[in-house]
Amino acid sequence: MKMLQIFYQAHFNQFKLQVDCSIPSQGISVLFGESGSGKSSLLNLIAGLDGSDSGEQHKLHVEKARFSLNNTVYDDTTQEINLKPWQRKIAYVFQDNRLFPHMTVLQNIQFGYNRRNSTLDQQALIKQFKINDLLQHYPQQLSGGQKQRVSMVRALLSNPDLLIMDEPLAALDYNSRQQLLPYIESIHQQLTIPVLYVSHDIKEVLRLADYIVLMQNGKNIAQGELAELCVSQPLLTRAEGPSFILQGDVSALLVDEGLLQMQCEGHELLIAAPPAKSDDKQPVKIGDSLRVLLYAKDVSLCLSPADNSSILNVVPVRIEEIKQQASGKQLLLCALGQQRLLATISQRSCNTLQLEVGKQLYAQFKATAMIK
Amino acid sequence: MEWAPILITLKLAAITTLILLVLGTPLAWWLSQSQHRFKVIIESVVALPLVLPPTVLGFYLLIALSPQGFIGEFWSLFSDSTLTFSFSGLVIGSVIYSMPFVVQPLQASFETVGRPLQQAAWSLGASRLDTFRHIVLPLSSRGFLVAITLGFAHTVGEFGVVLMIGGNIPEVTQVLSIVIYDHVEVLEYQQAHAYAAGLLTFSFLVLLITYSLNKKFRVRL
Numbered sequence: 299m300k301m302l303q304i305f306y307q308a309h310f311n312q313f314k315l316q317v318d319c320s321i322p323s324q325g326i327s328v329l330f331g332e333s334g335s336g337k338s339s340l341l342n343l344i345a346g347l348d349g350s351d352s353g354e355q356h357k358l359h360v361e362k363a364r365f366s367l368n369n370t371v372y373d374d375t376t377q378e379i380n381l382k383p384w385q386r387k388i389a390y391v392f393q394d395n396r397l398f399p400h401m402t403v404l405q406n407i408q409f410g411y412n413r414r415n416s417t418l419d420q421q422a423l424i425k426q427f428k429i430n431d432l433l434q435h436y437p438q439q440l441s442g443g444q445k446q447r448v449s450m451v452r453a454l455l456s457n458p459d460l461l462i463m464d465e466p467l468a469a470l471d472y473n474s475r476q477q478l479l480p481y482i483e484s485i486h487q488q489l490t491i492p493v494l495y496v497s498h499d500i501k502e503v504l505r506l507a508d509y510i511v512l513m514q515n516g517k518n519i520a521q522g523e524l525a526e527l528c529v530s531q532p533l534l535t536r537a538e539g540p541s542f543i544l545q546g547d548v549s550a551l552l553v554d555e556g557l558l559q560m561q562c563e564g565h566e567l568l569i570a571a572p573p574a575k576s577d578d579k580q581p582v583k584i585g586d587s588l589r590v591l592l593y594a595k596d597v598s599l600c601l602s603p604a605d606n607s608s609i610l611n612v613v614p615v616r617i618e619e620i621k622q623q624a625s626g627k628q629l630l631l632c633a634l635g636q637q638r639l640l641a642t643i644s645q646r647s648c649n650t651l652q653l654e655v656g657k658q659l660y661a662q663f664k665a666t667a668m669i670k
Numbered sequence: 671m672e673w674a675p676i677l678i679t680l681k682l683a684a685i686t687t688l689i690l691l692v693l694g695t696p697l698a699w700w701l702s703q704s705q706h707r708f709k710v711i712i713e714s715v716v717a718l719p720l721v722l723p724p725t726v727l728g729f730y731l732l733i734a735l736s737p738q739g740f741i742g743e744f745w746s747l748f749s750d751s752t753l754t755f756s757f758s759g760l761v762i763g764s765v766i767y768s769m770p771f772v773v774q775p776l777q778a779s780f781e782t783v784g785r786p787l788q789q790a791a792w793s794l795g796a797s798r799l800d801t802f803r804h805i806v807l808p809l810s811s812r813g814f815l816v817a818i819t820l821g822f823a824h825t826v827g828e829f830g831v832v833l834m835i836g837g838n839i840p841e842v843t844q845v846l847s848i849v850i851y852d853h854v855e856v857l858e859y860q861q862a863h864a865y866a867a868g869l870l871t872f873s874f875l876v877l878l879i880t881y882s883l884n885k886k887f888r889v890r891l
Contacts, residue, residue, distance in 0.1 A: 345793060346792075384794075384795050384796055384800075389794065392786070392789075396786050396787055397790075398790070398791070398805060399809065400809055409791070413796055413800070453793075456795060
């Protein structure tokens with residue numbers, strides 16, 4: 299896969315930013331980390347916005363930088379190249395939408411379109427984001443969710459080579475967020491450009507991320523596909539402990555029971571269905587591919603499949619690795635076909651069951667899981 | 671009633687306001703965006719006429735504008751006339767005297783537009799000038815309205831500076847406020863009334879129109 303290289307080294311007072319990472323040149327890469335981890339600083343450097351909203355006072359001092367996009371060098375300290383933001387084909391969707399208040403929605407979305415000599419199909423995007431009826435409105439007449447939709451259309455119509463989305467849902471309420479997510483997913487399926495998406499919400503990550511770059515204290519500490527990172531980086535779901543992801547296809551909807559059935563590595567798993575939306579449209583349908591996030595603490599292991607249990611899911615697994623946790627518990631990495639599953643169990647159970655690498659046994663877990 | 675003082679006053683105010691818009695806009699823009707350490711010095715200099723007695727300002731201007739003064743000497747390179755007791759001198763004095771009334775409202779409105787919207791415009795391919803023209807200017811229309819009104823009205827009402835550097839030459843530098851003063855000095859209250867009432871009505875109308883327009887063209891934020 300073609301990768302986009304990002305290298306920045308900068309500081310401001312005590313804060314040091316040191317990022318050397320690569321993201322796929324297509325799909326959504328999520329920049330994940332706590333606030334203060336340097337996500338926004340990195341985005342501003344990439345976009346050429348110089349580190350801060352409050353003027354030159356907080357400007358990051360860049361020591362080294364190297365960043366190119368589609369054969370154009372954007373930043374290179376050795377060649378003294380540092381393009382101005384308007385010279386970069388990078389569109390930005392801000393958390394606070396930043397629509398121009400004196401322009402109508404139509405004028406807003408044409409601002410970048412005209413300046414970048416874009417030839418994209420305006421009508422198609424207007425339709426896709428359902429803003430046809432809003433074109434003559436002014437931003438202050440729109441709801442938070444509508445504003446953010448307009449802001450996305452405005453960014454996309456400028457025909458960027460890279461789209462930056464800085465927590466575009468953070469300022470919205472729960473319902474608006476749920477309504478907006480499908481739009482972002484739809485961008486994701488059509489765009490052939492990389493999207494750099496900043497978030498610290500694991501639910502958003504689960505739903506949108508193809509690739510993750512983990513940031514901590516101004517550094518990128520890990521990067522990779524979501525499923526891999528969940529296993530190796532408990533940071534993603536710190537409060538709940540280690541987690542993992544199972545992927546599969548929806549094979550049946552058990553609406554009355556509030557469950558859905560998912561085909562995963564040849565096994566039928568039962569998962570709690572996400573609540574149906576008010577318009578009676580099921581959020582998932584048969585055939586959809588699905589990602590579910592499960593916590594290692596919710597998985598238990600047994601030597602034979604239990605028959606009379608309230609636990610719905612029992613699958614055969616093979617132990618691949620046993621890791622001693624700081625808490626005295628054991629974290630077991632188990633293979634389920636091509637996918638991996640984690641279980642945390644006590645030292646005592648580990649001894650009683652005589653668990654060792656290579657052993658075949660059964661993993662069971664309840665239907666509760668976080669769903670894409 | 672003579673019309674010359676009225677015409678001179680209006681002409682002075684109009685030219686002064688125009689010059690101040692041309693000079694004051696870039697200055698206010700720089701003040702609103704800069705973090706330069708000399709910024710406070712410039713800000714203080716611009717605000718000086720707000721606190722200085724007009725006679726003090728007028729006195730120094732008289733010295734600077736005289737053929738031996740630094741402005742006057744510079745002027746004599748281009749012109750045979752002197753600046754003191756001339757209409758041109760009056761314009762220079764008024765520009766300095768009314769400067770804060772134009773620069774401060776502009777600076778405040780530029781600051782209100784803020785950096786975030788500019789950044790959004792940049793990221794959509796607009797250069798700094800383009801951003802200023804299409805984002806900052808329209809969103810500062812209210813600031814411009816206030817700046818023009820205050821700059822104009824303040825120039826119309828000036829007295830001390832004019833008296834110091836312009837003297838009282840009929841049909842050249844004699845403005846309304848001075849004519850009124852002259853009439854009062856010789857106890858011609860009737861004539862003073864005519865000008866004074868006219869000025870009062872005019873000022874009130876200008877402010878009335880400005881404030882009502884201001885409501886109509888409220889910046890949408």
